[in-house]
Amino acid sequence: MCGGEKERKGIGTRNQRETMTKAIMDERDIGQSEERMKSRNGTSHLQDWVNTIIGMKELSTDEKAELQLQFPHGLDDNALLGTCEVQDMTEAISRLMNGTDTMAEVRTSLARVHEQQVIQFFDHLVESVERVPMSGETVDEFEFRRRETSLEHRTSYLKYRQEPFQVRDKFLDGDRFYRDNKYVDAYSSFCDAIFACEARPLAELSDHYSEEFEGKKVPFNLVYLNLKMKQIESLLLAKDYERASIYSHALLTWMTVHSARDVAGYFASYHSESYSLLQIWMGEAEIALGNHHRAIDKCSVAIRNFCQLKSTVALERSIYSVRQNFFEQLIESYEKGGDLKGVPEDRAKANIVVSQHREKGFEQGQFILNDLVTALRIAKNGDTIFLEEGTYTNGAMDPNQMENPEKKVPFEIRKAVCLIGCSASKCIISGSIVKWGSSAVLLKRLKLEVGLDIDSNEDVYFMDGVTVLEDCVIESPVNTCMYVISPNFATETTVKFRHCIFDGLGNCKRMLCFQGPRPRISIDSCCVNELYSFITVITPEEKTSAIITVADSVFYDLQDGLKIIVHHESNLVGTMTGCQFDLIKYDQDCPSHAFSMTGGTTQLLGNMIYCSHLDSIGFSLHSLKRVDIDMNLIETGAEVPRALALGQGVVLSENLNVNISSTEIIGLRIGFQISNQFKEMNHCILRDCSAKQCSLGLFVKCAEPESTSSSEINQELTLFQCHFDSCYYALMCDDLQSKIEVINSSFYDIPKPLLIAKLNMLNFNARGNEYKLSRDFHVEGFVKEDDSSDDTASHKTNHSDQDAKRHQMYLYFATKENLPHRMAIDVKHFQIIGSAQDELQLMQKFKMFRESPLIE
Known part of the structure; x- marks a missing residue:
């Protein structure tokens, strides 16, 4: 390249x-x-x-x-x-x-x-x-x-x-x-x-x-x-600043690798404020030296190292906020002209220089041209075209668009060239672009303006080969901005973005769409803002073997991040690591998704998702062969009134193998939801996960009405060392075909920790769990309501105190805590386990102790 x-x-x-x-x-x-x-x-x-x-x-x-x-x-x-x-x-x-x-x-x-x-x-x-x-x-x-x-x-x-x-x-x-x-x-x-x-x-x-x-x-x-x-x-x-940056990075690494009290990475885990402060100092030092990209990249390394800690079971939002601030400063630097390092070298080695203020000619081994269309036409494979300051448009009308007379001929790139600008804000390519052929193309330090308003018909097509966009700004208010088209199984169409800024100007519906059997999309250290959806699919009914990789990027003020809905038999590979989302609503009738996918495999590591409204879904994953979710945080902020929240953290259905670890859900109506309506066996393990301040922590949902005589198991679920805190219910299962085991988990301040369908108790096992009330839930003027449906008549006397505490906690949560409203359920269909004594007695009653648990 x-x-x-x-x-x-x-x-x-x-x-x-x-x-x-x-x-x-x-x-x-x-x-x-x-x-x-x-x-x-x-x-x-x-x-x-x-x-x-x-x-x-x-x-x-x-x-x-x-x-x-x-x-x-x-x-x-x-x-x-x-x-x-x-x-x-x-x-x-x-x-x-x-x-x-x-x-x-x-x-x-x-x-x-x-x-x-x-x-x-x-x-x-x-x-x-x-x-x-x-x-x-x-x-x-x-x-x-x-x-x-x-x-x-x-x-x-x-x-x-x-x-x-x-x-x-x-x-x-x-x-x-x-x-x-x-x-x-x-x-x-x-x-x-x-x-x-x-x-x-x-x-x-x-x-x-x-x-x-x-x-x-x-x-x-x-x-x-x-x-x-x-x-x-x-x-x-x-x-x-040089020493400050290098020493900060070294100390951050020391905090993640050094052990104390037999805990690896002890100081990063238990001194997260110092960790965040070092990130700030490191980034400020780099920015003071004019290295915005290094500030972002070093922060991403710090986040990545933090997410790999064995001792950490929850992310710190602060380590992501630091990096977002540096992204915002990068945008400001682009608006002021951007990083000028490397510009003289790029200009000097160019074969063609395009300038609107110089006379055409040939000087010192370089062609001097006034328009980009001519430069693209005369360039040879391997040439570098350098664009000076200015706005470059193609004024010719497209003769093939008679029904759309205002559509102009796009800039066509058919050769292996490097197209490099002098500034990501002052060097502008305005209009449509089409990249043809199997050649490799680099677009660097450019601003791409795709359309002037929501009714514009400009777009960008990547039809084949490899295209790399680096240090670019892409602005577009149009319905769909860019298309990645893979024409057949024999060839790949690869598009890579690094250190790019995507701005939908509050109007763009889809920034990036793909179609075909083998598209490859890579998003690395980019910033995406003010648009409805970032990546979507043109033909969801078709099978694809696409590979989508998103890493170390920031998404804010958008409704959907990645919504990759394809045929369920596809071999799609979706990976998202170290990303940050701030979801808002543009369409009030549709929920928002940070990451949604069907068909293939996915890995989600070290992502932070913040929901600023009440109807958001963090991860929505369906019909996948394998799902790996590790070290993620999905939350609504404490400043958001959660009473009417409908959001869900992780929604899973019909996934063959699921591993979720160290993932925390805060302030959503349902933390985790799992279901399977097919006969094919699904396996799911949750390790070191937590749900806090949710209405329901984990919902094992009956996918469709089942016969009471149904006994064929189609789903095995294991909870190992999970934690539920300040929820109305921790685990509820109304599915009769799920085999569930809860091991060494903790339930703090949960009125009804476990609710299992009575007809499914033979498929349920719990052992070694902790049930704890950590504080006083007294509410002045409390009067106990009658709720005889919680228990059978023979246990009313024994459980009366427990009932009183539950109702008092309900009232406390509803009036004193910022929780989503309690879900309405018919408790007579459920067996309630609310204490270690309940757990022991019920497991003995149903003879559910097993010598060989689902996990070692």
Whole structure:
């Protein structure tokens, strides 16, 4: 593909880096220039350092002999770092400063050598520990981080070797410099405090106190996190944006991989506010350097890492809000002309330059033209066409559209070309576009205006081959903006969007439609707003093997996100990861869907869906072979009155294999709904899922009226370690053909936790579950209503107190809590399980304990 941007070489200017480095080195009285030792293939860096010490001319003969005795065969990485592999520099420094045997010998020798050898040692140590870039980190950022990590640690070590210090002292120094707006000095002090923290227990970490921790002793890892946050904030205020961004990204990664209290990723899970704050700092630093795309991409990496945590069972909305803010700033930057990096290079390497303000001709190996139509006609395969500022239209009328005389001839792209603009706001292609043939085409840094109003008949067709749109703005108020057409099974039509902005101007009904056997659509790091539906299908009755991939994108002010309704026997593959939705209503008579799909397989990971109205469905999935839903959040906000809510979180029907894990539903009428009207067996497992403040947490619905004698099972459902909180009902099953098992789940503040059709109790099993009322639900003036239908006559006396509590909770939820109204049900058809005692008695009665549960 021609016309791609060069790899990013760094995030700050060289002068900024040199100024900060000089200030730090001068302040620490180190008169050595920084030169990192190059790697030698097949040789240990640390062994090189030991051999260097032994061969030093500055040492006396006795010192050389002593070192030779200590290290007769040199020293390899494992000998220095210990028998166990270290996770990071924190652990490496701890072993260096506190290790015994060989480490004690190394520490003693290091204390006696000159500064140049200390520099070499820490360079080698960092290279031995930091071997590969982190996820989302470029090679240049990785090399920069290794250099600066070595500089900071060796500088602090030399100061510590001269006069040992403690964490508290350096923390207070840094805090004082911070309050005096001396941010470079504050950064330096926090570097020293971090070294002392890593060098525990020599730094007497247990003596670390500060006002932030209210005089309490603080665990090492929490102190380290706090100091790193202070260090990064000082860098940001000192306008050293490169370090601030790289260090923020590194600390975010540390929070997701580091373990505490036997929990992997403990600090990301339990200190989510710090996690979000680091995202903000990282993005602000990148934007200050003019790198809006990097700000978004790094935030997406942070979201992705957070979603992969084993310890996390619910998403944090804040980590998505941060990224949405950066998308909005990207839109503002496009409106102001966009990122101009790479424009001179793209202009220089172009074969054809289109400008409305230059004379036609041939200059310095480039054709200069005044219109895009001519450029597309004379271009050869592999050419790059560069468009200068202006609006490019095709004024010719389409002779094939006699019934539509206002329709103009579209821009036709028939060759493998790169079409690159100078600005995503000032370089405009207005009108229809058709991409023909199997060639690959790149559209970059352009604004596509498809139609002027809702009655316009412009559109864009991708008929074959591969088309990539990068850093583009697509504006369209028309009914259907773009079509992806796959003509046959032999060829694919692929369209990829990256860092693009889609704006429906409040009128567009369908931004993107597809048709045919093998279309391929990829949406990566894009922003979609103000339209009815983003992706839909032209011919839902046809079978297709389409592949739809949507990742790290933001959708707001739209009614339907992806509504991919195809023939149920299709082999469609739909994947959506790391996306954010804010759904609104344009058509009050139709519900909205974030993601709806039939036919094929789907994977939904790490998505956040916010419903600002009462009639929304998060995921609606039907007739699929496999469904994987992991780490998603679907909610209506607490500020939205939920009483009349009709929305549902996840709706499933006729799906062969379903796995749902770590997905949370908040404030919808029904959290999860599952049904199957066919004879083919369906399997569904819910792990670590939760429903909060819903009318009904999980509804196993009878798909159609069944005979009371029906006993053929067509659905197996298992709930494992799920949580239901502040709902009227947790689980209700009125289906007689579902086999259900509820294991180790919790039901907090649920008036009626489990309602199972009495005729289906032989297919139900529950064990190890917790039933708990966590608060007082007293309502002044409460009078118990008569509800004898809840229990049989023989149990009225025993259950009278339980009935009173239920009615009191109903009244409390209806008057004090923001919950959807309670669903009307005929309780006489259901067996109610409201406590651990009920569960035990009923399972014994129906002999439902099983030795082999549905899941291991």
